Amino acid sequence: MRLLSSCSLVAALSVSALNPLSAAVQDVKPISQVAPAYSHDLRAARVEGEVVVGFTITSKGQVINPTVVSSTNRLLDKPTLAAVRQWTFTPAMKDGVAVSVKVVQPVAFTIPYFHSDATSRVVTETRRPVSQAMASATSE
Secondary structure (H helix, E strand, C coil), X not given: CCEECCCCCCCCCCCEECCCCCCCEECCEEEXXXXXXXXXXXXXXXCCEEEEEEEEECCCCEEEEEEEXXXXXXXXXXXXXXXXXXXXXXXXXXXXXXXXXEEEEXXXXXXXXXXXXCCCCEECCCCCCXXXXXXXXXXX
């Protein structure tokens, strides 16, 4: 886990579901979630926002086909996609078999210095568990 100064990225890194799976499915768990680059120019221009990314986590735990579902600022899209492509997970399991799942991930870009509730140090990488509800499990 890296800690950076208050003018850094806060990435909301909790994967949420498109559709819930049955109780026989074990959720994916993040192994590595690299924080997106948040350039000095964007921070200096006070550019903040959120990018919602959809992607598939394969039965091997790799991210494939990341796409921007929505974005409050297109300048944040490219660094978000570059980071998401590097993420790895333990695969979802359905009835003891590794399966691919489709997920949606919001990533927030915030400059804590400009917010009254901000702290002086910000976590930019997290290994929090993925939400319990996952989507579209399919055996590969």
